[in-house]
Amino acid sequence: MNCWHCNTKLIWGGDHDIDHEDEDYCMETNLSCPNCGAFHVVYLPKNETEEPEMWEHYCHEEKSMMATGKGEPCNWCGKEEEDCESCS
Ligand SMILES: [Zn+2]
Ligand SMILES: [Zn+2]
Numbered sequence: 001m002n003c004w005h006c007n008t009k010l011i012w013g014g015d016h017d018i019d020h021e022d023e024d025y026c027m028e029t030n031l032s033c034p035n036c037g038a039f040h041v042v043y044l045p046k047n048e049t050e051e052p053e054m055w056e057h058y059c060h061e062e063k064s065m066m067a068t069g070k071g072e073p074c075n076w077c078g079k080e081e082e083d084c085e086s087c088s
Contacts, residue, residue, distance in 0.1 A: 001031065001040075008035035019046070057084035 003010055010031035019026045027044040053070040061076035073080045 003033040003036060003038055004040065005038050006033065006036045008033055010034075010040060055081040055084070057081075 001010055002008060010033055013030040013032055016028040016030070017026070018028050022043075024045060025043040026046045029042040029044070031040040031042070032038070033040070054067040055070060056065055056067050057074065057079060058064070059066040059074055059076050059079075061074075066074055066076065068074050068081075070081070
C-alpha cells in the first residue's frame with residue numbers, strides 16, 4: 001500500500017501477532033514511508049463471528065426466502081436442503 005500522506009510505496013516493517021493481547025484485532029502490521037517518514041500501523045480485525053453456513057429456499061409456509069443452517073431442516077416447512085435443490 002502507499003503512504004497516506006505522500007503516496008509513496010511503503011516499506012513493510014513486520015507483522016505482530018496480537019491475537020492474545022487484543023480483543024478486537026488479531027494482527028498488527030507496521031509500515032513506514034521512506035519519503036516523508038510517516039509510520040503506518042494496520043490492525044486486522046478478528047474473524048471470530050464467522051457466519052454459519054446457510055442454505056436458502058423459498059419457503060411456502062413463510063411465503064418468503066428463508067435461510068436455514070446447513071444440515072438443518074427448515075423450521076417452518078420441515079424441508080431439507082436436498083429436498084429443495086431443484087426448487088430454487
Ligand atoms: Zn509518506
Ligand atoms: Zn421452509
